[in-house]
Amino acid sequence: MxxxxxxxxxxxxxxxxxxxxxxxxxxxxxxxxxxxxxxxxxxxxxxxxxxxxxxxxxxxxxxxxxxxxxxxxxxxxxxxxxxxxxxxxxxxxxxxxxxxxxxxxxxxxxxxxxxxxxxxxxxxAVGDAPPRQLPPLFTSLELSHAQAYPGEGLAVRGELTTAAWPSAQLTLGTAVGDVVTNGRRVVGLLGTGAFYQPGTPELSIKVAGQPLWAQPWRMAADKEWTYNQMTLTGTAAEITDEAIAAERGRLMEIWNQTSTPPQWTGSFQEPIANYLNYSSFYGARRSYNGGPYSTYHEGLDFSAYGGSDVLAPARGTVVVAEFLYVRGGAVIIDHGLGIYTGLYHLSGILVDVGQVVEQGDVVGKVGSTGFSTGNHLHWDLLVSGEWVDPMAWRERDTAAWILAGWKE
Ligand SMILES: [Zn+2]
Known part of the structure; x- marks a missing residue:
């Protein structure tokens, strides 16, 4: 003994x-x-x-x-x-x-x-990497970036010892996304909104709701948001919460669908080449007519002359091409893996639903249609049904990072 x-x-x-x-x-x-x-x-x-x-x-x-x-x-x-x-x-x-x-x-x-x-x-004692406690059947697991901020699109990628792996979910606290496999490659994505709380939520990979693996991930607090007081007059003031919710609900049914495989081919580019400046950033807290800062700007605004070309930021399939009440002239592109681009307030739409567009293709013209006070392009980016910061997405080059993990 x-x-x-x-x-x-x-x-x-x-x-x-x-x-x-x-x-x-x-x-x-x-x-x-x-x-x-x-x-x-x-x-x-x-x-x-x-x-x-x-x-x-x-x-x-x-x-x-x-x-x-x-x-x-x-x-x-x-x-x-x-x-x-x-x-x-x-x-x-x-x-x-x-x-x-x-x-x-x-x-x-x-x-x-x-x-x-x-x-x-x-x-x-084999291999040339330090020992790590990874989920069962994983030989590697990496993050798109080490320290995350609220409002970012986040991703994991890894390799499995087997191609036979069940469908799974990636969660980070309250944020939920899908884990998808391509042979023995595995990629998971999720979006955190701009109101996501800083702290140390648990990153988890779940199969049938049961966590296979979990570890806390630092969600940094030192991100500065801008605060905009918006005054609505005339027809803009007549847009009701019901109308906003109805349009969002209809689009969310589209955004919540995840098509595979990835349709994009590399880094995303900005959806407009000729613009004057960024007129509003993602995540800007907004108060309307003196109310609370209970909403935020869900995309990135480019101030531009009316009629300027609006471009596909990456390859994908057009899933919405119509004039909407709030968003005005709208083109939404499905890039695959639950990633969607929305381009709004267009004066003209040059593509049809079902059309595959290549990166840089002209999909419409800058305008001021819908809930808009002047010519500008609003670009929103959704990951796993959540609006994320398009600027951070490009700066981190998360799209190319995911693709590198996906390809055999
Ligand atoms: Zn906007």
Missing amino acids: WRLIFLLLFPLFFLAIPAQGQAPETAALLVQPGDTWLALSWRYGVSTADLQTLNPHPNRQRQPVIGDTIRVPATAERLGKLDSGAMGGVLATAVRHGVSPWQVAWDNGLPSPSHPVLGRPLFI
Whole structure:
């Protein structure tokens, strides 16, 4: 019995030997998906308790927050994989990674390959990446960017060990999107609105509503929004909340459909070449006729001369081409994977529903139709049924990043 306990605890003793009498040298680490306390303890050869002492937090159950910078020992990293499933024990795990079962047993402080592992992750010293605790059957999982802001379109991409994978959902707190596969490639997208609360919501991959994996992700607070007081007079003041809701409801049925595969072919471009300036940014808080700031601007406005060409920002299929009450002359393009472009207040529409447009094709002319006070183009971008910031989408080049993860 004592021998068994010793053998089980041996690796922890071995890993936990501190530098006597002096504070350990530390380094900064930007937390990535799968950088759990356990994965980091394997990576740096220290106990999870030592790592948590370096990074105090009242809740020890809480995993490191993706996008945060934490302190880790300034020692050489150990490379390898954490097999989080540990399915079939040491023997099956060793076979799966093409290594000796005795080596796996040794690396994990087990007396023999037949020793039960009780579902705990096994460390396998293969590969050239640090060990991470990823969802079962994932060999990699990356984020479109480490630190997210409210209002952004966010994406994950990764690879699976199998092409047979169920349909799944990606959630970030209250935001929900789809996870789709292309062979062994996997991509998940979601949109957060401009009213999304800063904090550390949990990023989760769910199958049939059950989380396969979850880790908190930093939603940064230091984003500055502009505040616009709008005064509506004349016909604009007559637009009712009911009319706005009815038009939105009809379009939301279109926006909530997800077509695959991606139709776009690279980075998105701005939907107009000749404009004077940006006249309103995404996320600007709006108060109408002295009311509360209860709504925000859902797109990016380009001030431009009437009749200027309006362009497709990326390849896609036209799903709306008509004059609407609030949005005026409207063209909506489905780019695939639940990503939609809307171009509004057009004076002329030059495309038809069902038409495939290439990036840069002229789809309409700048105007001031619908709920508009002057010639301008309003570009909105939806991801998973949520308006996101088109400017951040282009600056991050999220579209090209997703595509790179999708292609075989
Ligand atoms: Zn606008």
